[in-house]
Amino acid sequence: xxxxxxxxxxxxxxxxxxxxxxMIPIMAIYFHYQHKQRQMDERKLMIEKGLTPPPLPVHxxxxxWAGHKSxxxxxxxxxxxxxxxxxxGYLLSKYLSIRGPFCIIGGIxxxxxxxxxxxxMITKKESSNENKAETNIHQxxxxxxxxx
Numbered sequence: 001x002x003x004x005x006x007x008x009x010x011x012x013x014x015x016x017x018x019x020x021x022x023m024i025p026i027m028a029i030y031f032h033y034q035h036k037q038r039q040m041d042e043r044k045l046m047i048e049k050g051l052t053p054p055p056l057p058v059h060x061x062x063x064x065w066a067g068h069k070s071x072x073x074x075x076x077x078x079x080x081x082x083x084x085x086x087x088x089g090y091l092l093s094k095y096l097s098i099r100g101p102f103c104i105i106g107g108i109x110x111x112x113x114x115x116x117x118x119x120x121m122i123t124k125k126e127s128s129n130e131n132k133a134e135t136n137i138h139q140x141x142x143x144x145x146x147x148x
């Protein structure tokens with residue numbers, strides 16, 4: 001007799017599952033903002049006392065588009081590759097009458113590999129262009145220093 005207030009314990013499992021699925025993220029968001037509020041209050045007190053507060057920590061979550069250009073390119077290419085792999089794999093499995101997920105998985109892996117090769121070629125080209133620009137700037141600074 002596993003009953004609690006005339007309820008079966010098994011009937012409470014979905015209730016608790018749904019409750020915790022929604023409560024854990026809500027609690028995480030609440031505690032995150034409480035922590036940030038305490039940091040800001042501490043900074044306010046330091047400023048009121050005439051002290052210079054330390055700079056705010058920069059986290060990876062603070063996303064800056066300019067700093068992650070190659071990372072965004074890689075993610076975009078991977079998404080396109082997955083979509084193409086799904087499409088080509090589905091069409092191949094349908095027209096070649098192959099059962100199972102082999103064509104779809106193979107298509108996704110093929111296009112992901114192709115996307116990673118393209119991404120490596122593009123980022124290598126960009127990094128070599130940046131290195132050349134830095135070298136040119138450094139050489140022009142040396143030449144300007146020599147003429148002074």
